[in-house]
Amino acid sequence: MIKKIRVEQVRVGMYVHDFNAGWLDHPFARNRMKIASDEELHKLAASGIREIFIDTARGVDVADAPTREEAAAATEVSLLALDTAPRSAVRVALADELTRAKSVFAEGTRAIRTVMEDARLGRQLEIEAMSPVVEKIAASIIRNSNAMMSMRRLKHLDDYTYLHSVAVCTMLAAFARELDMELADIHSMALGGLLHDIGKARVSAAILNKPKRLTEKEFIHVKSHVVLGADMLRQMPGVPPLAFAVLELHHERFDGTGYPQALSGEQISVAGRMAAIVDVYDSITSERCYQAAISPAEAIRKLFEWSHHHFDSQLVQRFVRSVGIYPVGTLVRLESGRLGIVVEQRESSLLTPVVRVIFDARRNYYIPPENVDLSRPLGAGGGDRIVGHESPATWKIELDRFL
Known part of the structure; x- marks a missing residue:
């Protein structure tokens, strides 16, 4: 039986099934x-991990x-309780925003690639070159955040x-919008997100892309990217304080177990606490050379x-409201027995997104893709509901084919 316990309950002779942390966030050579x-025991206690399985x-x-x-059920109850207040209204239909979002996302990728290459070569970094793409990303989020999330x-x-x-x-732009920040602050948060890992330009590529567990010395080298990045931003005139906070604080943790300063609680600015949440979320949902995505x-x-x-629990709740209980890209099981991918959130409820139905789980075969708006009744494009989320690997479904 798999059980969830606090680290202070761990005793010699217990078998760790899951450290309940990212692959690089525990100090042992094996994950089980x-x-x-x-x-x-002492090594586990010093790692900052609080609960394990x-x-x-x-x-x-x-x-x-x-x-x-039982632990998962308790989490689910707490999450469902968040489905109360309405979300920010969508201004533009998803279909109308997708083309622009694709172009802007590509432009942002080119911009940060250029800046990081300049940083790697020791060239002067120009903050002005980043502003137009940041403003376009924020504008797309404000029109319809689902497009950029896709x-x-x-x-x-x-x-x-x-x-x-x-x-x-x-995601920081969407998060800032959820918190009703001013447009200038949304731009600053987004700029910080774009630049938050710029210090990695000065970190060995061989270490960053190493497919095995890092040694303690290598991990210290990787962690230096925060200080290296902060030093670079100090040399760039015109960097807003919020953007600097995103870079400098995105690896700090609310309980003081983060780095490089081991700050805790309100010692970490709201921008830093937001950045920590977003950075971890994107990291653990991304396929890495050393870690499978969840x-x-x-x-x-x-x-x-x-x-x-x-993390700041209140901010995590607001982040959930910005991306959804079943975020865009989630494979979900519907009451009808079909599987579908969440493609759009609805402002009326976190539990009634638009789902692209693609698979019949009862008969185990693909069906013609169809968008189902779960906020609508049967006969009006809806009439179904989510009963849980599924692993694409279990069903051998390549989600990218359908997004």
């Missing part, structure tokens, strides 16, 4: 292992701990650093769990 010594069939049990299913799902492993930067830029819906649930310690 039996705790064999007090030294390993144990396999009681392979190690010592904890009698009163919730099972994995673009961030179409990533290629070789271009991860650039596409991650544009995706964080996009689904957007699963990532939302992970963030919700981690918000008890690592």
Whole structure:
């Protein structure tokens, strides 16, 4: 049986089934292992991890701990309680915005690629060159955020650093809009997202792309990208304070377990707390050379769990409202037995997105793609509801074919 326990409950002889952290966020060589010594207990306690999953069939049990299913059910109840206030209204139809969004996303990728190449070569960086594309991304988000959210799902492993930067830029703009920030602040947050990993231009590409676990020395080198990036921004005139905060603070954690300054709570600005949430969400939903992506819906649930310690819980709730309980790109199972991909959120409810139905799970075959608006009744393009999310790998479905 798989159970969820607090780190302080871990004892020698327990079998760790899941460290409940990103692959690089725990200090052990394996992702599943039996705790064999007090030294390993101390190492786990010092890692900053707060909760793990144990396999009681392979190690010592904890009698009163919730099972994995019970813990997931509790998270689900809390998430569904967020489906209350209306979201920001869509101004332009998705079909009308998609072409512009695709062009803007590509422009943003080219812009950050150029800036990072200049940084790598030690050239002077020009902040003015970034402003037009940042303003276009923010404008697309304001017209219809679903279009840009669709673009961030179409990533290629070789271009991860650039596409991650544009995706964080996009989601920070949407997040800032959800918080009713002024337009100038939305632009500043988006600029910070685009530049937040610029310090990686000075980090060894061999280490960044290493397909195996990093050594302690290599991990320290990677973490230096925050300080390196901050030094670069200080040399660029006209960088807004909010943009600088996004870069400088996106690896800080609310409980003080982050880096490089180990700040905690309100020592981290709101911009920094927002950036930490967005950066982790995009990272864990992206395919990496050392880590398989998890689904957007699963990532939302992970963030919700981690918000008890690592993130500002109130901001995580607002972030969920900006991307959805079932974000764009999530494979969901409908009550009818069909599987579909979420392609658009509805402002009326987080539980009634537009779903592109593609597969009959009961008969195990593809069906002609059809968009179903779950906010509408049967006979008006709706008449179904989400009963859960699914893993594309389980069904061998390539989502990119249908987005």
